[in-house]
Amino acid sequence: MTKLTWHNDGGEDEVARNLRAMYAAPVGEQYWNDLEARILARIAEVDLGWWAELDRWARPALLAAAVLVLAAGVAMFRARQVETRTAYENILTPSPVPVETVIRPTLEGDREASLRDVVGHKDRSNGRP
Amino acid sequence: MTAATAVQSTFAMPSPDGDPRRGSDERTLVVSAQQGSSDAFAALVRLHQRRAYAVCRAIVLTHEDAEDAVQEGFLHAFRALDRFLPDQPFGAWLYRIMANASLDLVRRRKVRDADELSESSPAPFRDPGEADELRRRLSEALTRLTDRQRSVIVLHDVEGFTHGEIGSMLGIPEGTARSDLHHARAALRRLLKDVRSDT
Numbered sequence: 001m002t003k004l005t006w007h008n009d010g011g012e013d014e015v016a017r018n019l020r021a022m023y024a025a026p027v028g029e030q031y032w033n034d035l036e037a038r039i040l041a042r043i044a045e046v047d048l049g050w051w052a053e054l055d056r057w058a059r060p061a062l063l064a065a066a067v068l069v070l071a072a073g074v075a076m077f078r079a080r081q082v083e084t085r086t087a088y089e090n091i092l093t094p095s096p097v098p099v100e101t102v103i104r105p106t107l108e109g110d111r112e113a114s115l116r117d118v119v120g121h122k123d124r125s126n127g128r129p
Numbered sequence: 130m131t132a133a134t135a136v137q138s139t140f141a142m143p144s145p146d147g148d149p150r151r152g153s154d155e156r157t158l159v160v161s162a163q164q165g166s167s168d169a170f171a172a173l174v175r176l177h178q179r180r181a182y183a184v185c186r187a188i189v190l191t192h193e194d195a196e197d198a199v200q201e202g203f204l205h206a207f208r209a210l211d212r213f214l215p216d217q218p219f220g221a222w223l224y225r226i227m228a229n230a231s232l233d234l235v236r237r238r239k240v241r242d243a244d245e246l247s248e249s250s251p252a253p254f255r256d257p258g259e260a261d262e263l264r265r266r267l268s269e270a271l272t273r274l275t276d277r278q279r280s281v282i283v284l285h286d287v288e289g290f291t292h293g294e295i296g297s298m299l300g301i302p303e304g305t306a307r308s309d310l311h312h313a314r315a316a317l318r319r320l321l322k323d324v325r326s327d328t
Contacts, residue, residue, distance in 0.1 A: 015317060015321065016287070018261070022267070023187065023288075032175075039174050039203045040170075043203065047207070
């Protein structure tokens with residue numbers, strides 16, 4: 001019988017020995033092979049699950065994107081066609097609205113010009129001290 | 130210091146086959162696994178699963194929980210592998226992940242146990258095969274320690290990790306790991322002081 005002590009010098013004692021026994025890892029290669037297989041299966045399950053999900057959505061998403069691109073292309077082509085046709089028709093068809101030209105009178109009567117000059121001269125003379 | 134010696138010395142991982150090239154081989158495996166090789170990752174699992182189990186077992190309460198934690202830990206490692214720098218010691222990185230997975234599991238168990246609070250108190254350390262009085266008392270005494278004290282004493286006295294390594298794994302300062310170990314030993318001594326055992 002020995003008193004239970006805990007050696008600080010690294011020596012073996014009962015507590016440490018029993019702790020090791022309690023926490024001893026399973027022995028036998030089969031156990032570790034099985035654990036490894038379980039670990040890898042778990043990873044594959046999650047990993048494949050994610051990829052499978054992505055794969056499941058990838059194909060419809062690609063199809064939808066292709067349809068959208070095609071529709072956008074057709075719409076752009078048709079819009080350009082309409083624009084060209086409208087421009088062509090505008091050139092060929094005479095405008096129903098008559099074109100009016102307003103000519104700003106640039107020449108004034110001599111009489112009015114003279115009158116304005118005289119009035120202006122008089123105003124300037126009155127303004128002097 | 131090469132990654133090989135870093136793995137060997139920083140984490141005191143004994144090479145299972147004594148091969149000194151293990152570190153560089155391990156780095157090659159890590160790089161291959163990062164490039165998508167599942168065979169390389171399987172080899173890493175094979176290389177580290179025993180030590181990973183030991184880390185998890187020190188933290189959780191049962192063998193079954195340790196297995197679950199190892200699986201979750203490797204899954205986390207697999208997902209985070211592209212963020213790992215191959216020049217760092219892989220073991221240190223992996224065992225920290227293992228410790229975190231184990232701590233998460235312990236926390237989840239506590240929440241579950243609190244939800245399913247029964248009249249009978251659980252006896253998590255009861256080993257059906259144990260016949261020895263000391264071991265039975267030791268099992269009971271371990272339940273009196275805090276989770277961290279128990280983890281520290283097992284990681285140190287059973288698995289041989291240093292205080293620094295334990296601190297790194299559990300996310301605590303080295304001094305705290307040292308202090309936890311001291312208090313855990315003192316508590317066990319106190320709880321087992323009347324036990325005598327044949328040597």
